[in-house]
Amino acid sequence: MDLKEKLVILADSAKYDASCSSSGSKRKGDSIGNTAYSGICHSFASDGRCISLLKILLTNCCIYDCKYCLNRRSNNIKRAIFTPEEICTITINFYKRNYIEGLFLSSGIIKNPDYTMNLIIETVYLLRNKYHFGGYIHAKAIPGANKNLLNKLGNLVDRLSANVELPTEKGLKLLAPNKSSDKVTEIMSYVNNNRSTKFVPAGQSTQMIIGATDETDLDIMNKSENMYNRYKLKRVFYSAYIPVNKDKLLPSINTPPLIRENRLYQADWLLRYYNFKVDDILDKNNPNFNLLLDPKCDWALRHLDEFPKEINKCSYFDLLKIPGIGVTCAKRIISSRKYFSIDFKDLKKIGVVLKRAKYFITCNGKYFISNSNFKKDFIEYNLLLEDNNSNNSSGKQMSLF
Numbered sequence: 001m002d003l004k005e006k007l008v009i010l011a012d013s014a015k016y017d018a019s020c021s022s023s024g025s026k027r028k029g030d031s032i033g034n035t036a037y038s039g040i041c042h043s044f045a046s047d048g049r050c051i052s053l054l055k056i057l058l059t060n061c062c063i064y065d066c067k068y069c070l071n072r073r074s075n076n077i078k079r080a081i082f083t084p085e086e087i088c089t090i091t092i093n094f095y096k097r098n099y100i101e102g103l104f105l106s107s108g109i110i111k112n113p114d115y116t117m118n119l120i121i122e123t124v125y126l127l128r129n130k131y132h133f134g135g136y137i138h139a140k141a142i143p144g145a146n147k148n149l150l151n152k153l154g155n156l157v158d159r160l161s162a163n164v165e166l167p168t169e170k171g172l173k174l175l176a177p178n179k180s181s182d183k184v185t186e187i188m189s190y191v192n193n194n195r196s197t198k199f200v201p202a203g204q205s206t207q208m209i210i211g212a213t214d215e216t217d218l219d220i221m222n223k224s225e226n227m228y229n230r231y232k233l234k235r236v237f238y239s240a241y242i243p244v245n246k247d248k249l250l251p252s253i254n255t256p257p258l259i260r261e262n263r264l265y266q267a268d269w270l271l272r273y274y275n276f277k278v279d280d281i282l283d284k285n286n287p288n289f290n291l292l293l294d295p296k297c298d299w300a301l302r303h304l305d306e307f308p309k310e311i312n313k314c315s316y317f318d319l320l321k322i323p324g325i326g327v328t329c330a331k332r333i334i335s336s337r338k339y340f341s342i343d344f345k346d347l348k349k350i351g352v353v354l355k356r357a358k359y360f361i362t363c364n365g366k367y368f369i370s371n372s373n374f375k376k377d378f379i380e381y382n383l384l385l386e387d388n389n390s391n392n393s394s395g396k397q398m399s400l401f
């Protein structure tokens with residue numbers, strides 16, 4: 001099999017892994033490429049997946065048989081395996097042609113976790129030391145591999161990820177019985193305890209498949225919050241379950257739950273940048289996100305007693321709770337109001353999304369909407385109408401009723 005054919009197979013097999021994003025590392029030097037601009041080097045295809053890195057598998061052969069995975073042992077698909085030298089050749093050629101700025105390297109498990117990790121290490125070692133590639137490298141750590149190997153790999157790459165795959169141990173037992181969340185958290189813990197400017201400088205991430213098992217959004221967000229707190233993950237990636245296999249243990253859906261995936265990303269953003277806790281946005285009575293409204297609007301409507309907030313007086317963290325106001329706008333509001341009293345027209349200039357914020361605020365005691373319309377039904381109807389008019393996140397028009 002020639003190199004091009006391998007590339008087609010192994011790039012295609014890698015597309016289901018959403019856990020890559022090139023950011024957060026600062027290596028510069030005499031080597032080819034650098035990661036200094038990695039914060040802006042990633043871009044996303046129309047389906048939301050990162051495309052600026054060369055994203056490939058070392059092999060799509062696998063000794064495991066995870067029910068949801070195209071590359072599982074029992075599938076009759078074309079298999080291929082790169083040699084470490086082949087991956088280096090492709091990476092350097094693509095880099096020199098300006099097609100990519102880095103590499104995302106994952107792999108099926110061949111023989112055993114240690115054997116697979118050794119091949120990944122050999123590849124990255126050659127790239128760094130023989131080809132002097134200084135660009136961004138994100139590699140997959142193989143759960144169950146020896147700690148020494150993890151240590152070696154961590155000293156060669158920018159980012160490591162070990163995928164939790166499914167939010168609960170119960171889900172793993174059902175669909176991926178060869179995996180255990182303990183082995184993944186061992187990696188996360190090791191990386192977190194040893195992270196430095198040389199060891200995994202861009203931090204670690206993970207991926208969860210959404211909708212393959214019956215966990216609620218509350219279960220998923222609790223898992224994410226726990227991993228952010230305990231292992232200081234940079235990102236949790238949520239990947240809507242794509243039905244590529246037939247199996248009675250898998251849900252019978254035809255299309256991936258993309259709106260749900262989007263809601264989880266929005267909620268994840270609230271945890272990381274808006275000072276929300278999972279308990280604020282979901283609870284046992286509301287364990288799943290509203291698919292019609294984004295989590296912040298949904299939360300605000302369920303907590304109308306905390307609104308309206310007075311723009312000229314409320315704290316930075318209260319500003320962040322207002323739909324339509326993000327981190328940048330909240331900072332601008334705080335600094336502007338030192339000099340003048342902010343009115344609705346100023347908010348537009350500041351960048352506030354007034355079509356959302358106007359229902360939840362007052363400026364100098366004045367409502368944008370009439371006081372008598374400060375009611376859940378009225379606000380909800382109008383927010384849905386706005387969303388419907390400007391197409392919702394799925395790209396489709398959604399019925400209001």
Ligand code: SF4
Nearest residue numbers: 062064066069072108
């Ligand atoms: S370990 Fe499971 S998810 Fe990963 S490649 Fe093998 S079968 Fe697929």
